[in-house]
Amino acid sequence: MKQDLTPYVKRIALDEGMPSLVGNTPLLPLVTLSNNGTSNVQVFAKAEWFNPSGSVKDRPAWGIIQNALHEGRILPGMHLLDSTSGNMGIAYATFGSALGIPITLALPSNASPERIKILQALGAELVLTDPLEGSDGAIQVAQQMAEDHPEKYYYANQYDNPENWRSHYKSTGPELLEQTAGKITHFVAGMGTTGTLTGVSCYFAEHKTDVEIIGVQPDSPFNGLEGLKHIATSLQPGIYDPSAADRIIPVKTEDAYDMVRCLAREEGYFIGISSGAAAVAARQVANELEEGVVVTVFPDAGFKYLSDDELWKTT
Amino acid sequence: MPILKIPTPLRPYADGQGSITAPGKNVSEVLEFTLEQYPHLKKHLLSDDQQLRPFVNVFLGEENIKELQGIETPLKEDDILLIIPSIAGG
Numbered sequence: 378m379k380q381d382l383t384p385y386v387k388r389i390a391l392d393e394g395m396p397s398l399v400g401n402t403p404l405l406p407l408v409t410l411s412n413n414g415t416s417n418v419q420v421f422a423k424a425e426w427f428n429p430s431g432s433v434k435d436r437p438a439w440g441i442i443q444n445a446l447h448e449g450r451i452l453p454g455m456h457l458l459d460s461t462s463g464n465m466g467i468a469y470a471t472f473g474s475a476l477g478i479p480i481t482l483a484l485p486s487n488a489s490p491e492r493i494k495i496l497q498a499l500g501a502e503l504v505l506t507d508p509l510e511g512s513d514g515a516i517q518v519a520q521q522m523a524e525d526h527p528e529k530y531y532y533a534n535q536y537d538n539p540e541n542w543r544s545h546y547k548s549t550g551p552e553l554l555e556q557t558a559g560k561i562t563h564f565v566a567g568m569g570t571t572g573t574l575t576g577v578s579c580y581f582a583e584h585k586t587d588v589e590i591i592g593v594q595p596d597s598p599f600n601g602l603e604g605l606k607h608i609a610t611s612l613q614p615g616i617y618d619p620s621a622a623d624r625i626i627p628v629k630t631e632d633a634y635d636m637v638r639c640l641a642r643e644e645g646y647f648i649g650i651s652s653g654a655a656a657v658a659a660r661q662v663a664n665e666l667e668e669g670v671v672v673t674v675f676p677d678a679g680f681k682y683l684s685d686d687e688l689w690k691t692t
Numbered sequence: 693m694p695i696l697k698i699p700t701p702l703r704p705y706a707d708g709q710g711s712i713t714a715p716g717k718n719v720s721e722v723l724e725f726t727l728e729q730y731p732h733l734k735k736h737l738l739s740d741d742q743q744l745r746p747f748v749n750v751f752l753g754e755e756n757i758k759e760l761q762g763i764e765t766p767l768k769e770d771d772i773l774l775i776i777p778s779i780a781g782g
Contacts, residue, residue, distance in 0.1 A: 634746060
């Protein structure tokens with residue numbers, strides 16, 4: 378059934394166009410992390426770069442936009458405004474372009490050149506913020522812009538918007554259960570806005586209560602794990618539920634870098650940095666088990682990190 | 693003297709300082725002075741072999757010192773160095 382999202386519905390058939398391609402991403406077997414297939418432990422990852430804009434962020438971005446349109450919160454001429462480290466902005470810009478919604482993004486100026494160029498290619502308006510203040514500085518800039526010009530901006534606020542975690546409750550959780558034929562025993566997810574972790578945790582709390590939920594965080598406030606948050610020392614996302622994870626595994630940046638290179642060169646998986654961190658934690662969980670099915674999420678592929686020479690350096 | 697700007701996540705390890713005025717003719721000397729003054733910064737910036745960790749980016753103005761002469765990059769009296777953090781969140 379077509380949804381009535383006037384005035385934007387004229388631009389795109391929502392149940393046939395690009396948004397209909399969000400989710401249902403492949404589940405990849407990770408042989409290296411499964412003890413090379415010699416044990417009763419299997420490890421898999423959701424390949425989220427198969428989403429239309431190339432990352433897991435298509436799920437919350439589309440959920441947030443769809444909800445805002447249904448509630449009439451984005452009026453003609455208004456811009457969708459948010460802060461981003463890149464991927465959420467690219468997702469907003471992709472759907473915004475398709476729907477005719479102008480997108481304005483607060484983004485630290487040290488975002489990778491690939492991300493900035495993609496956002497510019499998609500026509501997003503960028504407000505580059507102080508790199509020394511990181512993502513939290515971009516959040517504060519977006520908040521101020523929204524307060525100063527409420528008539529101009531719909532502030533999507535991915536960190537506090539419940540549609541973020543609900544999108545994973547509605548899509549990622551059911552997909553994990555179906556793709557593992559209900560055999561998933563452990564779910565490992567990186568923590569940025571914490572939407573993936575919270576949404577999937579809520580879904581399993583209702584549909585498969587014996588799945589252990591494990592969060593992944595940088596091991597220190599100053600780190601190179603783009604997209605992940607050291608929650609204790611950052612602005613805490615409003616959607617963060619400390620009870621969503623049964624435990625949290627801290628990951629060192631260098632270990633994630635090693636994993637990115639390892640999976641590229643030994644399994645042909647060309648993944649991004651936060652995916653590498655998720656894989657490090659998934660390996661740790663797998664090594665603790667005698668049997669089980671461990672599933673993690675790879676938020677994006679490696680294309681947006683090619684300018685980071687240190688990441689790809691052969692050691 | 694050159695000034696080293698400290699990003700928010702590292703300030704707790706530098707007594708809350710956002711910038712440190714440090715004597716030094718090159719990046720290496722500025723970092724050495726800074727780490728002597730604030731030794732808790734060391735494990736965040738340096739690896740076990742005392743090299744800058746791979747994700748630590750130090751900028752002289754708009755340029756990453758990796759594109760210049762690395763830690764041997766010479767500095768003028770009024771130069772400003774920035775340690776740039778990675779980008780967290782979504």
